[in-house]
Amino acid sequence: MIYASNDGTVENIVRRLLMKSKEEILSINVLKEEVPNLDDYDNVMIGGSIYHGKIQKQLTKFIHGHLQILLTKRVGLFLYAGETEKEKVAAAFDQAFPEVLRNHSVCNEIFGYSYQLHDMNLFEKMFLKRAKGATDHDTWLNETGIEHFFKTMLI
Numbered sequence: 361m362i363y364a365s366n367d368g369t370v371e372n373i374v375r376r377l378l379m380k381s382k383e384e385i386l387s388i389n390v391l392k393e394e395v396p397n398l399d400d401y402d403n404v405m406i407g408g409s410i411y412h413g414k415i416q417k418q419l420t421k422f423i424h425g426h427l428q429i430l431l432t433k434r435v436g437l438f439l440y441a442g443e444t445e446k447e448k449v450a451a452a453f454d455q456a457f458p459e460v461l462r463n464h465s466v467c468n469e470i471f472g473y474s475y476q477l478h479d480m481n482l483f484e485k486m487f488l489k490r491a492k493g494a495t496d497h498d499t500w501l502n503e504t505g506i507e508h509f510f511k512t513m514l515i
Contacts, residue, residue, distance in 0.1 A: 370408060377509075408456070415439070423461065
């Protein structure tokens with residue numbers, strides 16, 4: 361499982377998935393760790409969160425740098441997005457992952473969103489409060505989507 365987590369929110373979801381698995385799953389936060397050679401893996405789960413309107417730069421770099429090998433793997437994509445409107449969520453997902461990878465993926469899911477305002481700078485807080493009506497620890501988890509992703513990827 362290859363992911364990017366700035367504030368620990370995505371990392372918590374990843375830990376939750378790992379705890380459910382009976383199989384050993386390697387998890388790599390591309391913001392902190394080097395990704396191993398993907399040749400040894402059949403399944404690759406990739407996810408991150410929308411931060412300043414985009415998925416994390418390091419995750420985008422990883423995806424584009426490994427796109428050809430990812431297209432030979434069984435891939436699942438997930439996103440933690442700060443949107444609730446269906447059209448905006450779909451647009452965020454489309455922007456986060458290349459079309460060829462989205463089409464190749466066996467599972468594409470939105471896991472929900474979380475605003476941790478206490479970890480943000482003043483500008484970010486003001487923007488989210490005004491644009492989204494966000495409050496600190498404002499969270500929604502797509503339990504159905506998370507469960508679907510887990511079952512699909514661990515078959």
